[in-house]
Amino acid sequence: MRLPFLTGNSAMIEMVRAFDWATTPVGEPDGWPPELIVAASFVLESKFPAALFWGPSLVTIYNDGFRPILGDKAEALGRSWDEVWSEVWTDLDPIVKRAFSGEATFQEDMELTIDRFGRQEQANFTFCYSPVRSADGTVQGVIDTVIETTTQVQSRARSAMLNDELGHRLKNTMSMVQAIASQSLKTVADREVVNSFNDRITTLGRAHDILQRQHWEQAPMREVVARTIKPHEDGGRIGCDGPAVLLGAKAVLSLSLLLHELATNATKHGALSVAGGQVALVWDIEDDAELVLRWQETGGPPAREPHHRGFGTRLIDMGLIGTGSVTKRYDDEGFSAEFRAPLRHLLTA
Amino acid sequence: MGLSRQPALILVVEDEPILRLAAMDMVEAAGFGAIEARNADEAVAILERRSDVRIVFTDIDMPGSMDGMKLAAAIRDRWPPIKIVLTSGHCAPDLSGLPAGTRFFEKPYNDRRVIDAMRALAP
Numbered sequence: 149m150r151l152p153f154l155t156g157n158s159a160m161i162e163m164v165r166a167f168d169w170a171t172t173p174v175g176e177p178d179g180w181p182p183e184l185i186v187a188a189s190f191v192l193e194s195k196f197p198a199a200l201f202w203g204p205s206l207v208t209i210y211n212d213g214f215r216p217i218l219g220d221k222a223e224a225l226g227r228s229w230d231e232v233w234s235e236v237w238t239d240l241d242p243i244v245k246r247a248f249s250g251e252a253t254f255q256e257d258m259e260l261t262i263d264r265f266g267r268q269e270q271a272n273f274t275f276c277y278s279p280v281r282s283a284d285g286t287v288q289g290v291i292d293t294v295i296e297t298t299t300q301v302q303s304r305a306r307s308a309m310l311n312d313e314l315g316h317r318l319k320n321t322m323s324m325v326q327a328i329a330s331q332s333l334k335t336v337a338d339r340e341v342v343n344s345f346n347d348r349i350t351t352l353g354r355a356h357d358i359l360q361r362q363h364w365e366q367a368p369m370r371e372v373v374a375r376t377i378k379p380h381e382d383g384g385r386i387g388c389d390g391p392a393v394l395l396g397a398k399a400v401l402s403l404s405l406l407l408h409e410l411a412t413n414a415t416k417h418g419a420l421s422v423a424g425g426q427v428a429l430v431w432d433i434e435d436d437a438e439l440v441l442r443w444q445e446t447g448g449p450p451a452r453e454p455h456h457r458g459f460g461t462r463l464i465d466m467g468l469i470g471t472g473s474v475t476k477r478y479d480d481e482g483f484s485a486e487f488r489a490p491l492r493h494l495l496t497a
Numbered sequence: 498m499g500l501s502r503q504p505a506l507i508l509v510v511e512d513e514p515i516l517r518l519a520a521m522d523m524v525e526a527a528g529f530g531a532i533e534a535r536n537a538d539e540a541v542a543i544l545e546r547r548s549d550v551r552i553v554f555t556d557i558d559m560p561g562s563m564d565g566m567k568l569a570a571a572i573r574d575r576w577p578p579i580k581i582v583l584t585s586g587h588c589a590p591d592l593s594g595l596p597a598g599t600r601f602f603e604k605p606y607n608d609r610r611v612i613d614a615m616r617a618l619a620p
Contacts, residue, residue, distance in 0.1 A: 218574040267595045311586070315586070315587075316558070316586040316587050317586070318586075318602070319586035319604045319605060320513070320516075320586045320604060322604070323513075323516055323586065323604040323605040323606070324513070324515055325514065326519070326603075326605050327515045327516050327518065327519030327520075328515065330519050330522065330523070330608075331515070331518065331519060331522070334522075343608075343609070344606060346605075346607065347607060349605050353604065353605040354601070354603070357588070357603065361588070363570065379607065379610065467602050
């Protein structure tokens with residue numbers, strides 16, 4: 149049997165045995181150097197898609213796992229790697245040269261416009277080119293271990309597009325809710341009520357926007373605070389400070405609505421209703437377990453507890469993610485409040 | 498705006514009828530004059546006919562031969578004095594190619610902030 153070093157019997161091993169190697173620059177297998185024998189058997193007996201290209205003319209040997217990558221290309225066995233991949237040679241040439249200079253490369257999801265079914269096709273590959281050396285250390289060939297990732301890359305792109313479209317539709321729907329509300333409530337004399345409603349929907353929209361960008365998972369608290377506070381911010385009058393904390397989707401919505409109510413109240417009756425009034429918004433983590441959020445108004449009129457307990461007040465009293473852990477103070481210096489919630493609830497909620 | 502002058506005219510471009518209706522009401526309630534277009538092509542036809550539009554308030558995502566960004570570029574090229582206010586349910590677009598003063602509001606937008614911007618653009 150030819151090629152006695154190959155013990156397996158896969159389709160490619162059969163083809164390699166039957167192949168007329170005398171027609172190629174590597175010649176008959178009995179004359180192959182040990183490093184070629186080792187590299188060829190490594191590739192051919194591997195279940196992972198792999199190919200080997202050998203010598204200055206890059207003679208190709210590949211395994212069963214690699215076959216689907218070649219599609220309907222003319223038989224690649226024994227041909228030059230640069231001829232097999234002529235359509236993408238400008239992309240591959242530098243990586244091949246690097247491998248021959250002794251430097252392995254790892255490419256993740258590399259996009260190549262290949263031609264394997266008689267048409268141009270965008271495909272993605274995650275692969276490694278590793279140099280194969282002879283005993284004296286010179287690189288004689290390169291092993292390409294590769295996995296085609298076209299389907300994964302495309303499905304990631306599709307899911308990003310769907311995520312974007314979903315966010316877009318959600319925000320359009322919120323706009324419709326606002327429009328329907330302003331039309332339905334046209335005769336309501338107290339415009340303040342309609343305005344508060346629309347502002348809360350705008351706040352909710354902004355919170356969803358943050359979440360959408362984080363793929364509906366966790367969002368950094370700083371970003372939620374900055375984006376919610378910004379529309380109320382009047383020349384840096386709300387000072388925000390606190391450590392990096394990640395919030396889950398429910399916590400993002402809850403914190404956004406809460407901060408919106410606090411900022412709205414401050415603008416209407418509190419520190420931000422007069423020139424020179426300020427707000428300090430500070431948060432911290434206590435005992436590695438609890439988030440404490442403090443809202444402190446100064447420089448405004450004396451704070452007085454409201455007579456009427458409206459939706460805004462109830463939103464504030466619910467606290468962060470509805471824990472109800474809220475301490476409010478109506479002092480002469482201004483309104484202040486402290487909110488507490490377990491960190492693990494904030495992250496998972 | 499002064500009492501002696503006509504209120505500034507705003508062209509509202511929005512393909513969604515309910516949103517267009519609400520935007521028209523918002524603009525009129527603020528004391529502006531308002532005319533409407535259902536898409537960018539209609540908006541261009543209106544701008545070709547009349548010369549009194551001060552601001553175009555347009556949605557970005559609209560069907561037809563042009564979206565709101567292309568409409569804004571056409572206004573920049575053909576009617577440079579007209580101010581542009583954009584809105585979209587998508588994230589903020591790149592405004593660098595558009596005239597200085599062009600504003601963008603994410604949907605769902607806050608009516609009063611849009612009106613404030615319009616008053617600043619057409620005092």
